[in-house]
Amino acid sequence: MRQSQLFTKTSKQTPKDEVSTNAQLLIKAGFIHKELAGAYSYLPLGLRVLNKINNIIREEMNIIGGQEIFLTSLQNPELWKRTDRWSDEIVDNWFKTRLKNDTELGLAFTHEEPLANLMKNHINSYKDLPCYPYQIQTKFRNELRSKSGIMRCREFLMKDLYSFSRTQEEHDNFYESTKPAYLKIFERCGLGDKTFITFASGGVFSKYSHEFQTLTESGEDIIYLDREKKIAVNKEVYTDEILASLELNKDNLEEVKAVEVGNIFTLGTKYSEPLGLNYNDKDSKQQTVIMGSYGIGPGRVMGTIAEVHNDENGLIWPEEVAPFDIHLVSLCKEESDVKKADELYTKLTSEGKDVLYDDRNTSAGAKFADSDLIGIPVRYVISPKTLEQGSVEVKKRDQEESELVKL
């Protein structure tokens, strides 16, 4: 796309009401806009990154058998009363609203209840199981505070997959299969080196759950990490008993700050039982479906990438999630030179590259500053000087050196 057409502008000022690096950088670079604390709109560059993350997640979820759906935000209290999650005293982050006739409704902060109820229409026999529906959909959470930019929002996208299994063994097998799928997602998002499977507290039906924690000073969690074994333990379950069960030695553990970019939970029959989600086994005996839930916040992943990949000049997007593959910066003014820049843009685009083409009538300094701030991984500079040598200057955003490449 031609940058002269892109309606968003970068800003030199750091927004005064933001303390997080991710929000400061993403707002300055024109990726997001703060609507209110904990609610951000995505502008064209930001939406491109978000969609790339979403599509990576989709691909990896489809590989392990996920089927995409899209549930409603508006929620019927009746379902949530059955699992005792309607009361504000038990779930403290509901947003609630009312119909014209004064019926109270909720805005989904998660979707176990409506999905377990929905699945009653599609699960009768053991032949209908297992299955793994997932969605990428907005969640609403009435957080008391929200100052971590897009890493902890009151309104945010969530990928939530739910597993419906016949037996504990079938559940455990699927649960284990999500771990490499999750690690693959974070690796593709450029967070592979810094993301670790972390033991965390479970719920009623499981001693532990697992989190995927990415190391960053801006993280709200504290974890104890064994770098060699690539395993961590969340502070909330950091006990001698648990370290022993994981065969971890305190001396090898580092206390580090991290952000939870994903989590996987064994739910057992916690929701399926009160909602009556059963199946008939081979002997026509009624059994309760075993559930699990598996979350990733694509916006939080985007925020974490911004926290981890930046320098004093701006963002540095990993290849697979960058808003564009190439930032083509033209310093050409003469008609014949501009024509060559246009041709290069057309050529790269026709080769299937996503190119942001800075064709604006502005100074070289402003163009380079914007290019660094926006953080597209590869920059091509085409100018009268490079054209003299029939070349374009190619530089990676995360490297100092550039090289001249023949056109």
Add this chain to the structure above:
Amino acid sequence: MRQSQLFTKTSKQTPKDEVSTNAQLLIKAGFIHKELAGAYSYLPLGLRVLNKINNIIREEMNIIGGQEIFLTSLQNPELWKRTDRWSDEIVDNWFKTRLKNDTELGLAFTHEEPLANLMKNHINSYKDLPCYPYQIQTKFRNELRSKSGIMRCREFLMKDLYSFSRTQEEHDNFYESTKPAYLKIFERCGLGDKTFITFASGGVFSKYSHEFQTLTESGEDIIYLDREKKIAVNKEVYTDEILASLELNKDNLEEVKAVEVGNIFTLGTKYSEPLGLNYNDKDSKQQTVIMGSYGIGPGRVMGTIAEVHNDENGLIWPEEVAPFDIHLVSLCKEESDVKKADELYTKLTSEGKDVLYDDRNTSAGAKFADSDLIGIPVRYVISPKTLEQGSVEVKKRDQEESELVKL
């Protein structure tokens, strides 16, 4: 995809709480699930259709210069008070909610205010205009009644594009360019023959707006249609004066029921003025930005397609929006035959066709009934009988005749 893996099941029973054809058929065929009156979840088949409609809309909006964004649902009352649209007495379909500190928030029923406000960060000079951001995002509308299935919901997806122009002429040119773009969208969605540009009442800044009305008995609107001129007038503005201005003759008009699948509005400075969205013209004189808004409800389009394209056996999807291109129904039981069916599935898939492969161990009758209900436009039947002739039987969903085609 193999149908044995698809977790949704069709149902023989017509849902008792649905009066609309679209909801009855889409629920029976397993495309959608009713969460509450006016709020439907999309299951895998339904989401595939919805995404195809969304992508058609995206393509056509991008062609006329649209840039996709994604705004928040949670809304700050301050912006809406400035345009006098916060009060429930003026806007009667708000859903409202509250933060923990009791601050009232709204759930967006449209997005003129937040977007006009956002654009103040990106529009300063005449050089920054025109621009055309759009989104495909959830809207919440607190409708008193909701019984038209996915054609009138309390929570629904909307494509809303907003134009920001310098002059009335620039606005008018863009406004006119959206008409063929919209007609193209409805044509690609299989509604071309039945969809007509319709004069409707405007707002403060325009005498008229335009609706895109699709003829169907289930429509809530009454329009007067000149079939020859392909122009209609909504009942609400059906006056002699308007007929005269459009050079329409009462004798040539038909009174018909229709559903509004899209609309385009001239907003003038109705929102930009109170929100202070200005630009400096070439003479550095401050001017107010001229706005327009352009809506299409993808869910309503999907519901309208279901209303228009069906028969007594089920849905009949137009090609471009069908959940799959081909429904491959296998009646093979012998291992060697099953292998040939599998090979055909692989071959079609590798040719880039989206295939739903009915590999289930169930009766031919049940398979044909499901196939008709789901309504994929082309059905391939592979059976011992067709294999005897080295063939597969090909039948279009909307035709009676089938033909044998060599494998």
